[in-house]
Amino acid sequence: MQETWRWFGPDDPVTLENARQAGATGIVTALHHMNQGTVWTTEEIMKRRREVEAAGLTWSVVESIGVGEEIKTRTGNYREKIDNYKQSIRNVARAGIPVICYNFMVITDWSRTNLMHRLPNGGYALRYDSIDFAAYDLFVLRRRNAEKDYDAARIAAAEARFATKSAAEIAELERVLIDWLPARDFAYDRQSFKAMLELYQDIGTEELRANLIEFLREITPVAEEEGVRLCIHPDDPSFPIFGLPRVMSTAEDVRALFAGVPQEACGLTLCTGSFGSNPKNDLVAMAKEFAPRIHFVHLRNTTHEPDGSFYEADHLGGDTDLIGVAAAMIAEEARRAEAGRADAQIPMRPDHGHLLGDDVGKTMNPGYSFVGRLKGLAELRGVMRTIEAFRNGRLAA
Structure with missing residues (x-):
C-alpha cells in the first residue's frame, strides 16, 4: 500500500517535512478554506499541489470535498451545490489527483467526548x-x-x-x-x-440513504468520465448519535450503497477506526468482501468497554485485527495488479495517533499529532513489509 499522511494545509503544525520524515510518500489533504459548497478552482488546486510537490511528495488523495447539509437533505440550493461538486471533481481530476474521499455524516462529522484521555x-x-x-x-x-x-x-x-x-x-x-x-x-x-437537528426531524435512515444514492448517481458518472475514484468514509462513531440517521455504519450499509450505485468508481474508504467503533463490525471480513471497491484505507484501532464507550488504542492494540486487514488489502493489490488495474496500489494512512513525547503541550489537531502517527506508521510499515515477505516467499510460515 502507498504510505500517505493527512495534512491540513499550511497552518498545520505538523509540516510536510515531518510527513517525509515519517516515511510517507503521499499526502492526503483538501482545500479547507473552500468547504462551503463552492467550486474548487483549478488555480487553488494547483497552488496546493505545488506546495505538496515542492516538499518532494505527491498529492495522492483529496480528503475531503465537503458535502453540505443542503445536499444531504435535498433542500435549499442543493442543485447548485451538486453542480459545484461535479465541477470540483472535474478540476481535481484534471490536476492529476486520483482519489476523492468524502463522508455523508449529518451535522457532526466525527464525534468524541474527550480529546485528552490519559x-x-x-x-x-x-x-x-x-x-x-x-x-x-x-x-x-x-x-x-x-x-x-x-x-x-x-x-x-x-x-x-x-x-x-x-x-x-x-x-x-x-x-x-x-x-x-x-x-x-x-x-x-x-x-x-x-x-x-430540526432539519432532520422528518429524515430517517431510509430517506437519508435515498438522498445519498441519488447524489452518487449524479456525481459517479462524472468521476468515471474523468478517471477518478470516489470513496465514502464511514460514520464515526458507527452508530446513531443525537437521534440522527446513519447510513454508513455497517457492512449492510455498504452493500446497500454498492447495490444502488454499482459502478467501480463509487467505492469505500475502509476506516478501521470508524467501523471499528461498532463492535458488531468484523473488519477483516469487510476488507475481504469489499476489497475490489476499497479505494483508500485508514488504519487505526479502538478498545471497547461494556457500556458502549471506546477509546483509540495503539494501532496494533485494541479490538481490531489490523494485521488481518492489511493482509486482505495486500492480497487485493496483487489481484488488481494481475488484472492490470491502474489502481493496483491502494493508498493508506495511519489514522489518528496518540499524543506522545514532545508533542504533549504543543498546539496540535487532536488525533493528528506527529509522534503518535509516526509511531503508528512505523508499526504498520513493519506489518506490511512482513506480509509482503511471506507472500513473496522470503519468509517461511
Whole structure:
C-alpha cells in the first residue's frame, strides 16, 4: 500500500517535512478554506499541489470535498451545490489527483467526548464516553425526545454523571461535541446546533440513504468520465448519535450503497477506526468482501468497554485485527495488479495517533499529532513489509 499522511494545509503544525520524515510518500489533504459548497478552482488546486510537490511528495488523495447539509437533505440550493461538486471533481481530476474521499455524516462529522484521555503510559488518546454523551444530550442540550433513545438505566447513569460535573467540565464537553473539528471554518453554539437537528426531524435512515444514492448517481458518472475514484468514509462513531440517521455504519450499509450505485468508481474508504467503533463490525471480513471497491484505507484501532464507550488504542492494540486487514488489502493489490488495474496500489494512512513525547503541550489537531502517527506508521510499515515477505516467499510460515 502507498504510505500517505493527512495534512491540513499550511497552518498545520505538523509540516510536510515531518510527513517525509515519517516515511510517507503521499499526502492526503483538501482545500479547507473552500468547504462551503463552492467550486474548487483549478488555480487553488494547483497552488496546493505545488506546495505538496515542492516538499518532494505527491498529492495522492483529496480528503475531503465537503458535502453540505443542503445536499444531504435535498433542500435549499442543493442543485447548485451538486453542480459545484461535479465541477470540483472535474478540476481535481484534471490536476492529476486520483482519489476523492468524502463522508455523508449529518451535522457532526466525527464525534468524541474527550480529546485528552490519559493513557497508562502517560500519553493521550481520543475517547467516546457513552455516559458523558448521554449526560450532554439529555441534560445540557436537552434535545427534543432524547429520552426515547436511552433506557432507564442509561438515563439514571447520565443524570448521576451530570450531577458530578462542574460548569467548566460541561462547557468543555459541549465544545468537544459540537464546536470543534480540525480545519472547519465555522462552529456551532447550542442554539444553532439544535436548529440544525430540526432539519432532520422528518429524515430517517431510509430517506437519508435515498438522498445519498441519488447524489452518487449524479456525481459517479462524472468521476468515471474523468478517471477518478470516489470513496465514502464511514460514520464515526458507527452508530446513531443525537437521534440522527446513519447510513454508513455497517457492512449492510455498504452493500446497500454498492447495490444502488454499482459502478467501480463509487467505492469505500475502509476506516478501521470508524467501523471499528461498532463492535458488531468484523473488519477483516469487510476488507475481504469489499476489497475490489476499497479505494483508500485508514488504519487505526479502538478498545471497547461494556457500556458502549471506546477509546483509540495503539494501532496494533485494541479490538481490531489490523494485521488481518492489511493482509486482505495486500492480497487485493496483487489481484488488481494481475488484472492490470491502474489502481493496483491502494493508498493508506495511519489514522489518528496518540499524543506522545514532545508533542504533549504543543498546539496540535487532536488525533493528528506527529509522534503518535509516526509511531503508528512505523508499526504498520513493519506489518506490511512482513506480509509482503511471506507472500513473496522470503519468509517461511
